[in-house]
Amino acid sequence: MLKKFPVIISIILLIMVSVLLYLLYNFNILPQKFYTAENFNIATIKSSVDYNNNGVDDYTDILLGARKDAENHPTYDSRYFGNGGYPPDNIGVCTDVVWRAFKNAGYSLRDMVDNDIKNNPDEYIYVENRDKNIDFRRVGNLDIFFKKYAQSLTLDINRIEEWQPGDIVVFGNEEHIGVASDKRNSKGQTYIIHNGGQPNREEDFFKYNRMEIIGHYRFDASLIDKSILIKWE
Numbered sequence: 443m444l445k446k447f448p449v450i451i452s453i454i455l456l457i458m459v460s461v462l463l464y465l466l467y468n469f470n471i472l473p474q475k476f477y478t479a480e481n482f483n484i485a486t487i488k489s490s491v492d493y494n495n496n497g498v499d500d501y502t503d504i505l506l507g508a509r510k511d512a513e514n515h516p517t518y519d520s521r522y523f524g525n526g527g528y529p530p531d532n533i534g535v536c537t538d539v540v541w542r543a544f545k546n547a548g549y550s551l552r553d554m555v556d557n558d559i560k561n562n563p564d565e566y567i568y569v570e571n572r573d574k575n576i577d578f579r580r581v582g583n584l585d586i587f588f589k590k591y592a593q594s595l596t597l598d599i600n601r602i603e604e605w606q607p608g609d610i611v612v613f614g615n616e617e618h619i620g621v622a623s624d625k626r627n628s629k630g631q632t633y634i635i636h637n638g639g640q641p642n643r644e645e646d647f648f649k650y651n652r653m654e655i656i657g658h659y660r661f662d663a664s665l666i667d668k669s670i671l672i673k674w675e
């Protein structure tokens with residue numbers, strides 16, 4: 443029995459290491475190879491609009507703005523902020539990724555959402571008392587806003603050519619939101635840039651996500667009445 447003991451210990455350790463490596467891989471903690479649209483002969487769509495006139499189209503600006511937030515890696519913190527509602531750069535939640543992405547393209551998503559709530563209060567079923575400081579940081583309100591003004595696209599992650607960098611994706615019972623990356627996994631499925639407090643903020647989220655995808659939007663300002671759009675100040 444004593445002779446078998448080291449063997450048993452070795453087997454247990456091997457199993458534990460295997461499980462650990464599986465979890466590290468499955469939750470995108472280990473470095474992983476990623477692909478691009480070119481690897482799957484998918485053309486990357488560019489917006490016809492450059493709202494902030496910086497020489498970069500809106501979709502790319504939204505992508506790069508979301509990536510800036512991912513690289514900054516703000517601490518997940520959902521507290522309320524007065525005096526405008528904007529948390530400091532080192533704090534954020536999933537919705538903060540989105541308004542920061544839109545800020546990079548020149549849009550004030552806070553003001554656009556607040557203005558729409560003011561003009562159409564009955565449509566925003568989650569708002570009891572309009573509050574400019576927080577309404578734009580609620581997934582449900584953003585889902586309503588994008589459903590109204592953005593293009594609604596496929597919810598099937600395997601229709602890979604229909605997923606493009608800068609797209610907005612809503613998950614679950616309006617409980618999470620993120621931005622589609624220009625990186626893809628080996629199946630061609632897009633990475634998601636989001637903040638759920640996870641180690642890697644730009645990741646192969648579809649690999650372990652268990653929430654239903656309920657919204658997939660593309661914000662094409664050329665199709666939206668200019669009265670809806672508000673510049674970032």
